[in-house]
Amino acid sequence: MPKPLAEVAQIMGCSELDLTCVEQIVRKSKTSFAAGMQVLSPERRYGMYALYSFCRIVDDIADEEGDIQTKHRLLGEWREKIADLYAGKAQSSVENVLLASIGRFDLKQSDFIAIIDGMEMDVDHPIIAPDEETFDLYCDRVASAVGRLAVRIFGDSSESAQKVAYHLGRALQITNILRDLEEDAERGRLYLPKELLQRFHLPLTPDACISSPYIQEVCNILAFRASDHFRLAKEFIALCDQKALLPAKIMSVTYAFLLAKQRRWGWKPPFRRASLSLPEKIMVALAGLVMSVTKLKI
Structure with a gap:
């Protein structure tokens, strides 16, 4: 009760x-x-x-x-x-x-x-095509730092739980960046790493970059990077208190689903932002319920 x-x-x-x-x-x-x-x-x-x-x-x-x-x-x-x-x-x-x-x-x-x-980084000037080091620092500050606090609230302060925060935070943030390309461009922001954009000869300005058909190549690379972080988060979750890290499992399942959906839709103009439909929300909620009852590993 x-x-x-x-x-x-x-x-x-x-x-x-x-x-x-x-x-x-x-x-x-x-x-x-x-x-x-x-x-x-x-x-x-x-x-x-x-x-x-x-x-x-x-x-x-x-x-x-x-x-x-x-x-x-x-x-x-x-x-x-x-x-x-x-x-x-x-x-x-x-x-x-x-x-x-x-x-x-x-x-x-x-x-x-x-x-x-991390918030100060957005205030100082619009983030536009940061280098890889700055990109990772931003992800750590605005996402993995939240994860480090969250796993302690969940009930696991172990080193493995901190690794979950490291990888899951980056996975979630990259997923959000890939979903919000158009919205960020409207704010004059472009979070995609400069090195990847230069590899595919994409312009380093927000509107021109997301209008290029070659944006697909860069986003696919970042999507694979996010998937790798999801995989590593899963491995470290297996070393943690399973009951405590259940919310992290649910978030991982939810965002991995969103990433997979965004990859299916792609990033070529016109842009479509992946979100959960009502049936998908119910499905994810049921998956969370099953996990809470069975302690199912993702």
């Missing part, structure tokens, strides 16, 4: 209002993230809601309209808030649940700062 919200709040040391706030942020985003977190205990689920809320807030600062100076100021304020959290001080509902989660799950301050650093 699910724990009453008041009991969860008492266990975590924050208020029911705080927990409701972070859950509402997740619900309003209409992300499939919420469904995958239902397999967690209430304390871990609200910890993930708080982490998602933090990521949503700093990502919106980087992506929404506004001048660069204001964005830097707001992200700087979050650097100070993170420092305050590790000094035991919180001022908002999101911060209150983050503070509870930091203490309960031994979350590392460096990972929160890495996420903010």
Whole structure:
């Protein structure tokens, strides 16, 4: 029987209002993230809601309209808030649940700062055809750092779980980059590595690059790279606490499905962005249910 919200709040040391706030942020985003977190205990689920809320807030600062100076100021304020959290001080509902989660799950301050650093990369100037080193650094900051926090909330802080975060974070981020080429180009961004673009003589400007029929070759290479990260994540998940890493399995299955669908559709203009249809969402949800009952390995 699910724990009453008041009991969860008492266990975590924050208020029911705080927990409701972070859950509402997740619900309003209409992300499939919420469904995958239902397999967690209430304390871990609200910890993930708080982490998602933090990521949503700093990502919106980087992506929404506004001048660069204001964005830097707001992200700087979050650097100070993170420092305050590790000094035991919180001022908002999101911060209150983050503070509870930091203490309960031994979350590392460096990972929160890495996420903010990743947002700063988008603010400083539009990322356009980064070199491979910058591309990997960006993926680590905006995705794998989130994974490093998430696996601790899930309940596994082992070295193998950190490797899951490394590989699954990169797999998810590359998948999203491949799905969002057109949207990113409209924002003046092009996350595809410069070395790959130059190998196929593609232009290094967003609109011209994604309009080229040769974009398919570059995206196929990145898709294979993502698949390799999914494979390695699976191998490290097998070395982890299977119950704890169940949400990671569900995310891996979901995003591997999206990547496969995007590969079938391809990347030649006109671009089609892969997403889950209602039947596919039901299928993935059922796969998660089967995993939760049988501890099935992906």
